[in-house]
Amino acid sequence: MKIYHMLATAAIVALPFVSCKTNEANYKAAYEAVKEKTETDSGIEGTIYEKIRKESVNSHTVIGRDTVPTVTVAVKCVKGVSLPADVKSYNIAVAQFKQVFNARSLMERLRGYGYNTATLVETAEPLYYVIAVTTDSAEEAGAAYEIVKADKRVFSKTPYPLLLRPQRYPLAE
Incomplete structure (x- = not known):
């Protein structure tokens, strides 16, 4: 039981380190989406x-x-x-x-x-x-x-x- 408890604790501690991380590709995709949306909103003058x-x-x-x-x-x-x-x-x-x-x-x-x-x-x-x-x-x-x-x-x-x-x-x- 002690071994299972230690393994579960180790898994919980390791989870944040191996979970999904943001990377450059994610930021670039979000930037491109916002840029495209801004360009398509040409009906309204900027400032x-x-x-x-x-x-x-x-x-x-x-x-x-x-x-x-x-x-x-x-x-x-x-x-x-x-x-x-x-x-x-x-x-x-x-x-x-x-x-x-x-x-x-x-x-x-x-x-x-x-x-x-x-x-x-x-x-x-x-x-x-x-x-x-x-x-x-x-x-x-x-x-x-x-x-x-x-x-x-x-x-x-x-x-x-x-x-x-x-x-x-x-x-x-």
């Missing part, structure tokens, strides 16, 4: 933010002999920081932030570096673009792009700096 991101257009603009990365996006002026007259057709954006505090901080540093036209614009998401230079002509924008790109004080992560073209112009506040 409004996905729609906004899809409306922005990423391209390149040829200015003189240079090719400048360009984004065309619907933006508006940031209340208390910029006016529609401050933002022109060609804008050199050096960064994008989710928090207005960070964007304002960089804008103030740019103004301290001598970029007196530095300003902010925001998308509907809201994402805040920090603009170092704003001009009305493509040639001036190309020259400003090269100056900002060469300025070591203006630290920008890829893909910045870039040319920001407002989708709705003039900008409404």
Whole structure:
């Protein structure tokens, strides 16, 4: 009887170690099922933010002999920081932030570096673009792009700096 009792106890103890375990194949199958279900639910739009991101257009603009990365996006002026007259057709954006505090901080540093036209614009998401230079002509924008790109004080992560073209112009506040 003692032997049966010990065997039963050993079997109960060993059961969790030899039972069905999840493995990579199980996770992959579940992931594929969820991914397929998400793709088939195309009747409902994802989020409004996905729609906004899809409306922005990423391209390149040829200015003189240079090719400048360009984004065309619907933006508006940031209340208390910029006016529609401050933002022109060609804008050199050096960064994008989710928090207005960070964007304002960089804008103030740019103004301290001598970029007196530095300003902010925001998308509907809201994402805040920090603009170092704003001009009305493509040639001036190309020259400003090269100056900002060469300025070591203006630290920008890829893909910045870039040319920001407002989708709705003039900008409404």
